[in-house]
Amino acid sequence: MSIQRALLSVSDKSGLEEFAKGLASMGVEILSSGGTHKFLSSKGIPVKEVSEHTGFPELFDGRVKTLHPKIHGGLLQRRDLEEHQQQAKKHSIPPIDLVVVNLYPFEETVAKEGVTLEDAIENIDIGGPSMLRSAAKNYQAVTVVTDPADYPTVLAEMKERNGDTTLSTRERLALKVFQRTAAYDSAIARFLNKEQETAKSFSVSLPLYSELRNGDNPHQGASLYGNFGDYFVKLHGKELSYTNVLDIESAAAIALEFRRPTVAILKHTNPCGVGCADEDLREAWEKAFETDKQAPFGGVIVINRPMNMALAKVIGEIHTDVIIAPDYESDARAHLQKKKNLRLMQMLPGVEDALRQPVIKSAPGGLMVMDSDSKALGLDAIESKVKTERPPTKEEIEAMxxxxxxxxxxxxxxxxxxSHDRTLGIGAGQMSRVDSCRIAIWKAKEAGLSLEGSAVGSDAFFPFPDGLISCAEAGATCAIQPGGSVKDPEVIAAANAHKMAMVFTGYRHFKH
Structure with missing residues (x-):
């Protein structure tokens, strides 16, 4: 059955003119209202006001336009049931065969800084989702489009099939509608629930961004959902894998900790080395690379400044899986693209806010949601949290x-x-804290780096003095840690015995 009547009501008008002209050329009657009607009329496209079709005016500043039996009856009536057709004829409800609707931009509105509750409420679409759901429910007879990217497919099928679309296309588009309305409602619920300490329910609906090359291992499939492409763009190289995406997230988070030109090298989401410089990225690279010259093989490199040719030449000498930068100078990009398997990623503005979003992890039978670890420690906080007899020097504060x-x-x-501008030794992921101390000391020794006068940071408290003592004996003169152990007095005594300065932050940085 060919499409005879269409209802168009969109916020995003990209591609609409060409699509509507295509419908009109095939003799389709077009219904519309508000801004969409005005837009189509201005383009010389024949269009009928929804209020003229329903015989009922728009009400309440446009809040009620399409919520009418003549609209939803036209969408929901079954063409194959005689009883439905008799009722439609009795009440003068002609069928509507095509619905083209995209919703008020609620997500974009609430993402703006300083958005008011009133603005948010006014951008909650009611009529749009209602029409979409009615049309999608009756996809056996009705074609429903919510994404301008589908306009060409619908027009092409109509031209090939005497004004009709295929059932498989209608089914696919209906699925897309329910995915979109679910995501829309989830966004509204999240916004209205933001003042609550804990949401009583949690829902998430995200579009497929891409199939990933593989999961942790080649035999594991993986997919990426959401708007990853709003924050990272792949400029060159193989498809991303699940582990690549995890590494990219971790790398960006480290690079954005620092305002000075910074280079960080990662492997399996752990930093192998981090270095800062006043201006020269190559100097920052050398500081990061010298921390561990073996681990970066097949790793990830991130910088918080545009990639230049001087650094690209040095990095190009080692095997790297992923490089991330906010931009690339043209010659640097061309040089790095000579490596066909190297993934070059551009980090876009806004990623810092994205990294502050809640962390979601799967759990048996459900999901866990956690606030991001975005707590920062200011200079004043360090100076006020000294627990030892000796306060830290300015240099030690910067190193801590x-x-x-x-x-x-x-x-x-x-x-x-x-030190104040580089890592010297890193110990990660050990079941015993003292073992992490020993590994960090050993890594520094292997790299030929002195720990004399260094600062040591511990993500959680030292449960016993042994770890701190090993750090002091290796050359550390100051330590920063959360505190909170029942053995804190013994740890403080050990620091005093070794003439160390030590700060308790009062909060930890566990990462699992």
Whole structure:
């Protein structure tokens, strides 16, 4: 059965003119209202006001336009049931065969800084989702479009099939509608629930962004959902894998901890080395790379400044899986693209806000939702939280701040030795904190780096003095840790015995 009548009501008017002209050329009657009617009329496209079709005016500043039996009856009536057709004839409800609706931009509205509750409420679409759901429920007879990307497919099928679309296309488009309305309602619920300490229910509906190359291992499938492409763009290289995406997230989070030019190298989401410089990215790279010259093989490199040719040449000498930068100078990009398997990623503005979104993890039978670990420690906080007889020097404070910024991104139990602008030794993921200390000390020794005068950061408290003592004996003169152990007095005594300065932050940075 060919499409005779269509209802068009959209916020996003991209591609609408060409699509509507295509419908009109095939003799389709077009119904519309409000801004869409005005737009189509201005383009010279024949269009009938919804109020003229229903015989009922728009009410309440346009809040009620399409919520009418003549609209929903036209969408929901079954063409194959004689009883439905008799009722439609009795009440003068002609069928509507095509619905083209995209919704008020609620998500975009609430993402704006300073959005008011009134603005948010006015951007909750009522008529649009109602029409979409009615049309999608009756997809056996009605074609429903909510994405302008589907306009060409619908027009092409109508031209090939004497004004009709295929059942498979209608079914696919109906599924897309229910996915979209579910995501829309979830966004509204999340916004209205933001003042609550804990949501009583949690729903998430995200569009497929891409199939991933593989999961943790080649025999595991994986997919990425949501708007990842709003924050990262792949400029070159193989498809992303599940582990690549995890590494990219971790790398960006580390790079954005620092305002100075910074380079970080990661492997399996753990930093192998982090370095800062005043201006020269290559200097920052050398500091990061010198922390561990073996681990970066097949790893991830991130910088918080545009990639230049000087750094690209150096990085190009080692095997790297992913490079991330906010931009690339043209010659640097061309040089790195000579490696066909290297993934070049561009980090876009706004990623810092995206990284502050809640963390979602699967659990048997459900999901866990956690606030992001975005707590920062200011200079005043360090100076006011000294627990030892000796206060830290200015240089030690800067070194402790650096260590604390990095250690939050290392898998627990985590230990980081650092100066004011570089890591010197990193111990990650050990079941015993003292073992993480020993590994960090050993890594520094293997790299030929001195720990004399360094700061040590611990993501959680030292449960016993042994870990701190090993750090002091290796050369650390100051330590930053959360505190909170029943053995704190013994740990403080050990720090005093080794003439260390030590700060208790009062909060930890576990990472699992």
């Amino acid at each position: 701040r650096f260590a604390w910024r990095v250690v939050k991104h290392v898998k627990s139990n985590a230990i980081v030795f650092a």
